[in-house]
Amino acid sequence: MDWLKEHPEVRTIRVAAADLNGVPRGKRIPVRFAGKVFSEGTRFPFSVMNLDIWGEDIEDSPLVFATGDCDGLLIPTERGFMPMPWLSAPTALLPIWMFHMDGRPYAGDPRQALARVVDRYKARGLTPVVATELEFFLIDDSGKTLRVPPSPRSGKRRSGGETLSLRALDTFDTFFSALYAACEEMDIPADTAISEAGPGQFEINLMHQGDALKAADDTWLFKMLVKGLARTHGFAASFMAKPYELWAGNGMHTHFSILDAAGDNIFNDGTEKGSDALRHAVAGCLAALPGSTLIFAPHANSYDRLVPNAHAPTSIGWAYENRTAALRIPASGPAARRIEHRVAGGDVNPYLMIAAVLGAALVGIEDEMPADPPIVGNAYAQSLPQLPATWNLAINAFDNCALIPRIFERELIENFLMTKRQEIHYMAELSEEEQTELYLDTV
Secondary structure, eight states, rough: HHHHHHHHTTEEEEEEEOOOOOOEEEEEEEEEGGHHHHHHHHEEEEEGGGGOOOOOOOOOTTTTGGGTSSEEEEEEOOOEEETTTTTSOOOEEEEEEOOOSSOOOOTTTTHHHHHHHHHHHHHHHHHEEEEEEEEEEEEBBBSSOOOOOOTTTTOOOOOOOTOHHHHHHHTTHHHHHHHHHHHHHTTTTOOOOEEOOSSTTTEEEOOOBBBBBHHHHHHHHHHHEEEEEEETTEEEEOOOHHHHHHHHOOBBEEEEEEEETTTTBTTTTSSSSHHHHHHHHHHHHHHHHHHHHHHHHHOOOOOOOOOOTTTSOOOOOOEETTTTTSSOOOOOOGGGOOEEEEEOTTSOOHHHHHHHHHHHHHHHHTTOOOOOOOOOSOOOGSSSOOOSSHHHHHHHHHOSSHHOOOOOOOOHHHHHHHHHHHHHHHHHHHHHHHHHHHHHHHH
């Protein structure tokens, strides 16, 4: 509440939680009633955390009519208030998460799922250190076809990708300056920005930190900020996996290492190869990849990105300093030895994505799983096990994977399966253009 006292210009607040698709769900509240959220929490139905991508109830879900569509209790996360710089009126956002009325965490809340994984690390005296890299397109969606927005400086449109081009970045300097200022206001640790391979495509890295929940919060909030701020500049920003057929899609790569109780990186053995713990974590991530692909590629459009020779992994393997592999061990000093997980698209729920990565790594460490030898060369050209190539195959793999119940609780698994099966059913009724319109702003 001190933040609100320091910002008397704020007249309304938004309280919001992430549903299974990562879509913010919540309420608008006059600021004079904000204290009630802290003293009593707020309520909305458990089923709201389990809506499909259209925002519709899941048919035959036990969370709806079978239980009277009863309420859960939502209380503020440790994040507290922050500004919403993409709105014209001064407004504060308060992230919340869901519990049962008796105080138990609600298993179907994706943030609670990540907290459960982090608690398992804590029980072993371990702390995961996490960073994310987010790719997105700036898009003019005012016409029948998607295009790069005209440059605010020259009025011209660039027709192709410009990898690591300062000119491309400077074309939208006003937007990026506003974005970095907003990240400062929201305490989102935005680091390097680069232009990527697609037209109007960019990537911003968020700094690594030893609080996986904050890393996921930052990623979720950053997506909300980028999409909202872009609209104030007259164009769209999209994290959908593949908005353009002929260009590479949007990824969301995750870097992670693990510290022991003394603060030492357990992946570091003083060599370039890394420790046994690193290889166990790699093996766990690879073993879980078929089943967790649905987390990393949760939508119909996601599978347009996961195709050979399109800068997204399609096979199950790992390598040192090799971006064609699903898991890459970047070149670094020994103390910074880490794993880069490269499968997820920009359209993921960050809480589920980070939980799946860290949970699989922990299973590998707990079981001391042996890793196959790292690959060398082009992963696309090698005979390797493949990721599920379609949405339907990924749904079945998630349902049948023995490792998924070791990462997520059964209620979340069942809710996610019901959501995706409903979406795949109704998505078949939409044209490609209608799917693009749906995903462009939503994910």
